[in-house]
Amino acid sequence: MPTTSVIDVERLNLKYGDFHAVKDLSFTVGQGEFYALLGTNGAGKTSTLEVIEGHRTATSGSVRVFGQRPGDRASVRPRMGIMLQESGFAPDLTVRESIHLIGRLSERQDTVDRVLGVVDLKPKAGTKVSQLSGGEKRRLDFATAVFGTPELVFLDEPTTGLDIQSRDALWDSVDKLREDGSTIVLTTHYLEEAQQRADRIGLMHQGTFHKEGTVAELTQTLPAVISFGIPSSGPVPRLPLRGRPESDGKIVIETFSLQKDLHTLLGWAQDHAVELRGLEAGPTRLDDVFRAIGND
Ligand SMILES: Nc1ncnc2c1ncn2[C@@H]1O[C@H](COP(=O)(O)OP(=O)(O)OP(=O)(O)O)[C@@H](O)[C@H]1O
Numbered sequence: 001m002p003t004t005s006v007i008d009v010e011r012l013n014l015k016y017g018d019f020h021a022v023k024d025l026s027f028t029v030g031q032g033e034f035y036a037l038l039g040t041n042g043a044g045k046t047s048t049l050e051v052i053e054g055h056r057t058a059t060s061g062s063v064r065v066f067g068q069r070p071g072d073r074a075s076v077r078p079r080m081g082i083m084l085q086e087s088g089f090a091p092d093l094t095v096r097e098s099i100h101l102i103g104r105l106s107e108r109q110d111t112v113d114r115v116l117g118v119v120d121l122k123p124k125a126g127t128k129v130s131q132l133s134g135g136e137k138r139r140l141d142f143a144t145a146v147f148g149t150p151e152l153v154f155l156d157e158p159t160t161g162l163d164i165q166s167r168d169a170l171w172d173s174v175d176k177l178r179e180d181g182s183t184i185v186l187t188t189h190y191l192e193e194a195q196q197r198a199d200r201i202g203l204m205h206q207g208t209f210h211k212e213g214t215v216a217e218l219t220q221t222l223p224a225v226i227s228f229g230i231p232s233s234g235p236v237p238r239l240p241l242r243g244r245p246e247s248d249g250k251i252v253i254e255t256f257s258l259q260k261d262l263h264t265l266l267g268w269a270q271d272h273a274v275e276l277r278g279l280e281a282g283p284t285r286l287d288d289v290f291r292a293i294g295n296d
Pocket residue numbers: 016019021039040041042043044045046047048
């Protein structure tokens with residue numbers, strides 16, 4: 001568990017009229033931690049974050065950010081950088097003017113030129129927001145998260161619409177923020193991005209946590225998977241492990257002892273000169289944990 005917490009949520013409830021969107025949710029995010037809030041559509045992630053960011057008032061429960069109420073904007077806001085799904089910059093402002101405005105609103109110290117470099121928009125500094133491509137707009141949104149290296153950064157679907165180079169560059173910048181001590185809260189439907197980076201994950205479904213923990217903790221109840229094809233011509237010796245044939249002709253082995261079973265399988269293939277076509281082996285993916293929501 002984290003030592004110093006930056007976010008403390010205790011029994012948070014949020015209702016929209018009669019609709020109970022967030023139900024008794026409790027979690028903490030520690031200083032310097034990378035926390036991913038994930039979940040099914042309509043699970044309540046955005047609602048939860050809006051309360052933490054001070055945009056919405058909880059129906060009941062306690063939320064503290066840096067030990068303060070999120071509504072204490074004057075003391076809390078300068079310490080957070082929030083990259084929303086859409087920032088809504090004025091279309092007539094140039095990129096440079098927009099970043100300048102971000103800086104003024106954030107009350108943090110930084111230079112527009114440094115931030116232009118971090119979000120890779122130097123060549124577009126004089127371009128109006130209305131003339132940016134979707135990916136360039138997203139990179140401008142990211143400037144809100146990096147201007148002045150905030151202590152707490154919220155990233156809401158940060159890589160949507162970004163090409164692979166821009167994604168890599170964005171994650172490099174997030175790594176840099178972490179090196180500088182920033183705490184990161186991510187929401188995304190790209191589960192791989194969370195699986196690779198998050199220290200802990202809160203997996204929401206229907207207003208509450210389905211599971212919470214490290215990736216290893218979330219995936220440990222589901223088996224890892226080995227899959228491969230074998231040549232169809234000629235007899236094939238009996239497999240050393242129990243496998244399941246798939247409709248695409250591949251064989252799938254589910255295992256809680258990935259390394260041992262993979263070793264057994266490779267030994268068998270070597271001994272019998274069998275080619276394991278398209279061999280893939282890997283730990284349980286978060287996708288599988290998601291698919292299991294509602295089944296357990
Ligand atoms: N202003 C609102 N008024 C009424 N209901 C709302 C309002 N905002 C959200 N909801 C409902 O609350 C639930 C949670 O919505 P929320 O946007 O927090 O989910 P989410 O986890 O962010 O979903 P998604 O992954 O689809 O973006 C949904 O059922 C949504 O329809």
